[in-house]
Amino acid sequence: MVRILFVHPDLGIGGAERLVVDAALALQNKGHTVSFLTNHHDPEHCFEETRDGKLRVLTVGDWIPRDIFGKCYAVCAYVRMVYAAFYFTFFLSKQERFDIVFCDLISLGIPIIRLAKSNPKVLFYCHYPDQLLSQPGSLLKRYYRMPLNYLEEITTGKADGILVNSKFTGRVFKETFKRISVDPDVLYPSLNTKYFDETVLEEKDKISGIPPECFVFLSINRYERKKNLNLAMHAFKRLQELISPHEWNKLMLIVAGGYDERVLENVEHFDELEELAEDMGLRSKIRFLRSPSDREKLFLLQRAQALVYTPENEHFGIVPLEGMYLAKPIIAVNSGGPTETIIHDQTGFLCEPTPVSFGAAMAKLVKDDRSCERMGEMGRKRVQQRFSFEAFSTKLDNIVTDLTARQDEPKKAK
Missing domain, CATH: 3.40.50.2000 (Glycogen Phosphorylase B;)
Known part of the structure; x- marks a missing residue:
């Protein structure tokens, strides 16, 4: 049994949220223990599985603003996720042990999560490079995005494993993050057909x-x-x-x-x-x-x-x-x-x-x-x-099991 924590910014009802909820259900069905850590979770605006008790959800940092006068959404989202990462590393990880932390959407928290004494492996799921999700905009916006884009690439490369949702995203990932030499694995989203x-x-x-x-x-x-x-x-x-x-x-x-x-x-x-x-x-x-x-x-x-x-x-x-x-x-x-x-x-x-x-x-x-x-x-x-849920579950289970085995290798060498 592997203990897995999903760290996700806003547990609403979008496609990214459906993916992480399905991933959690798949791993739970395979006998693993799963939990969620998020910045926002509204019982009136979420998937049923995160509301009815099937999945445990812990919310932190919701008091941090989502924007500054209608601007700076990216910076605020990054700050909120960094707060969640610090919460995990210096508080939650001392209360519970997690073997793997599954992150998606925002990678800035990855180096902070890796500071935890329990030394969890970090698995990052790239739905699409964040820097490509908005229009380039004005010169001021391009300067505003430059450090964020650099940090996105550097911190994504700190993950122990990287997944993408399609071959198309895999190609875009390689073209965008030229400093990352790893070829990400393709894990197609699936449906909980049950x-x-x-x-x-x-x-x-x-x-x-x-x-x-x-x-x-x-x-x-x-x-x-x-x-x-x-x-x-x-x-x-x-x-x-x-x-x-x-x-x-x-x-x-x-x-x-x-x-x-x-x-x-x-x-x-x-x-x-x-x-x-x-x-x-x-x-x-x-x-x-x-x-x-x-x-x-x-x-x-x-x-x-x-x-x-x-x-x-x-x-x-x-x-x-x-x-x-x-x-x-x-x-x-x-x-x-x-x-x-x-x-x-x-x-x-x-x-x-x-x-x-x-x-x-x-x-x-x-x-x-x-x-x-x-x-x-x-x-x-x-x-x-x-695209069956069983095929999705089996592949994700194999990925998680292999990542955990890699974590144990240094211990055996000692």
């Missing part, structure tokens, strides 16, 4: 106002501009020109995504999208949902006929896997991680990030029900064969 298979939905979990005969296109992503949600809306408008009025009357687009009132961009972008729907004359055809629960999200995935996934150069994307497992064809941008999960014209469509390309793919599905079913069935089989 939850999808065993959850029985009740009437309260269903979303009202969706006519039973309606053909639903579903978009699931956080309300962030980089997720390109307006592409789904423009493509939906383009679709109106490609089908008959009778077909159009039966269509609905549902945009559901993570929404945190503490995050200014979430609030602003949600309002922007609602205004865009009004301007396009689509307000009655588009439904916006904020932070649906796990059960509501499952209902949406079951109810939809197809999934529209709009981020460009997304490093992996767990939502397409969820849709494929529930036998839905996926329409996604032909770049990044989705090119490793979706097979064009078999489990969905890989399109150029334009309303014309997306709209044409949507029209094909509306006009051909059999194509929807065929692609959905092939998508489910692909997830079962390539």
Whole structure:
């Protein structure tokens, strides 16, 4: 049995959070002991497993501000994570022994964690280099980011093991962190398919106002501009020109995504999208949902006929896997991680990030029900064969076991 601590900045409901929660569940199912240390955990805005007691969560440093007058988000996030690392090294590690600390998103705490007398191994999961997640911006911002980018590379290289979520991210990792000679291991995110298979939905979990005969296109992503949600809306408008009025009357687009009132961009972008729907004359055809629960999200995935996934150069994307497992064809941008999960014209469509390309793919599905079913069935089989939770669990278990064995080698040599 290996004792593992997951250190994660904000245990909300994004893709990175789903990954670490699934990783914790996978290792727990393999007989290991797991816990979480985080800067923020809101029981009203988190995955069920971190709320219902399945996973132990300890929150520290939530009093540290997330921004300074709406700026300096990166610095504040780094300070909060460094605080958590110091808490672990000089307090928590003296109360409990951990063999491995699993970090992700922010690497600055790694050298501090390594100071702990218990000498845990550090495993870092790179979803995507942090320095590439925001636009370069002004000259002042570039100077502001320079030391942070340098520290990100140096501290990432201090980990005992490095994982990435796709071959695409692995290539970007090597191009970005030229000082790090290690080739990271690819550990594809997976689905806790047991939850999808065993959850029985009740009437309260269903979303009202969706006519039973309606053909639903579903978009699931956080309300962030980089997720390109307006592409789904423009493509939906383009679709109106490609089908008959009778077909159009039966269509609905549902945009559901993570929404945190503490995050200014979430609030602003949600309002922007609602205004865009009004301007396009689509307000009655588009439904916006904020932070649906796990059960509501499952209902949406079951109810939809197809999934529209709009981020460009997304490093992996767990939502397409969820849709494929529930036998839905996926329409996604032909770049990044989705090119490793979706097979064009078999489990969905890989399109150029334009309303014309997306709209044409949507029209094909509306006009051909059999194509929807065929692609959905092939998508489910692909997830079962390539991205199963058991395969994910076994690989992660092997990684953790090998890392622990490496930790014991010096002791044997003595």
